[in-house]
Amino acid sequence: MNKRPFSTPSLFAAFARKEFYHIFRDRRTIMILLVMPVIQVILFGFAITTEVKHVKIGLLDPVPDVATRRVADRLLASDYFDLARVLHSPAGVERALRRGEIDMALVFEPRFQRRLLRDGPARVQLVVDATDPNTAALFTGHARQIIADAGRELAPPAGATSLAAETRLLHNPAMKAAYNFVPGVMGLILMLICAMMTSISIVREKETGTLEVLLVSPARPLLIIAAKIMPYLLLSCVNLATILLLSVHVLDVPVAGSLFWLVAISLLFIIVSLSIGIFVSTVTRSQVAAMLVSGMLLMMPVMLLSGLIFPVEGMPPFLRGLSCLIPARWYISAVKRLMIEGAPVTVIAREALALTCTGALLVALSIKNFKNRLS
């Protein structure tokens, strides 16, 4: 009967093309897939910033002298700190902080210069709102460095007897937030597109009943699923390229290490995320459920535990252990090393291994879970 039997590749191509139609004919889908990543990168790059810049300083200097002026000038000379108010009492410091008129107060003790030059040690106090501890630590750390420099200039330490630690910021000397979030956003976006969009698109066929019709055919269901995820794989690669181009040319975050291995580890992560998507589709029945599972169970942990928002190193041991189960954590860590630190590929062997194992496990689970029948 079949004079010209269709080959498996052409069946694969027909279903991949069909999926492209689904994607490109739905404005919302195409927005999520191609526009949202760009917006996210730009948003994270310019709007959400944790950099120290133009921090409003309140100055409380009861007895101004040459030394206090020198220290204050040094601090305020940089782009980082701006003088917002001159204060006159400790109570004023608190009030100004509470009203948000200043972000940090610089408080000198009286007779600062004399102490600095004769009685030693002269004291200066930094008062900061520590509600957001990360920001507070960032501000004070920066200010301390500048104050210490100024102090050394005013009263050079006698000989080699004094010990001073000098900080050098490697890989990101300007402390730019983009260096931290670019890997995070890459992990987030690839995860979102691959896992969420594929799981939704597969479950949609369950919901609309088309899967029912597809099953009653000689085609192998896994072949159809593989064809379905093809477009998402390609679009993920497009997004990867977009994010890298944006980060290099717009956010000035260069690719310090090997681009080849960066792309390789990204492809590995994309495959892992796609298999997460397939797995989610095998355990959910409706698009809403698929979105909730990939949204709540995958996105939230990725945001919170992968180091995108909170550093993994600072987490309690339990959460750190939990974060090991999240593929995005390994990917983000690998990207940080390859892209930002420019480390050789051998350094990310552990990350690559973790991703490979997760991917293999998920593919196995999905195949085992995949039903050739309904229910």
Next chain:
Amino acid sequence: MTAAIEIDGLAKRYGAIEALGGVSVNVERGEVFGLIGPDGAGKSTLFRVLVTLLLPDGGRAAVEGLDVVKEYKKIRSRVGYMPGRFSLYPDLTVEENLRLFATLFRVTVEENYALVRGIYGQLEPFRHRRAAALSGGMKQKLALSCALIHRPSVLFLDEPTTGVDPVSREELWEMLRDLKRQGITILVSTPYMNEARLCDRVALMQSGRFLDVATPREIVERHGRTTWAARGEHMSRLLLDLRANPAVERCFAFGDRHHVTPRAGASMPRLREEMEALGHRQVEIRETLPGIEDCFIQIVGQQKQEA
């Protein structure tokens, strides 16, 4: 030669609900076999077991001599299945849908075009229109074309006429008779009892059981009782008054008339007089042939009494 579909004591449960309670029937090759019953009778479940989408809990079934459990892969390439709800891609065009399903079965639209010409021909002018924008009747014709494009030997149509306008419904049945002439076995379900007469044989289905299996004519002969058709000015009030009358065993709305099953010894003129005495005007009662629906209600009523 084996029957096209053999069903023997087939049972299926969903938890506590018994969807199929052990049904048996043989559908012959080239037969148009109808499953007639209300929603929830178990028609769709039976379809899904036969097209290998669900595993039965008991009994056995075979399509073209192939077991639905063990040889499900072979069955899948031989049957055409059209589920109860529209199951094509709404965002693909008419032509894209048809081509996709042809590819799925590894055939070309061209090689089997002759089979679908009668049906798809009507859709040709709209072939670049998205399936979502088609009318209910058009959608079903497209779905039927897609289910036929690989020239199946057995066609499973789950409520193909539900939600379709009367003209398209008529056309769809005409198409089924065409397909029968080409030797295709058709198992079709419908909640519309009056469509039963268009089948070679029907199974009346209720609560997962077959009430009876026979030709539509036999069903009427076996279960049909004297039936009167009544109409008047106020149909809804008339229905209540007829039901309340001691001479009436059963009465239900049937199209623009009420079908009355009178008790033995009831007289038609007297019933009319009694209705007129209750203030009904232009009451008209005459003898009519009982339909499948009358029989169905008759059988269900009998079973309730026995239970």
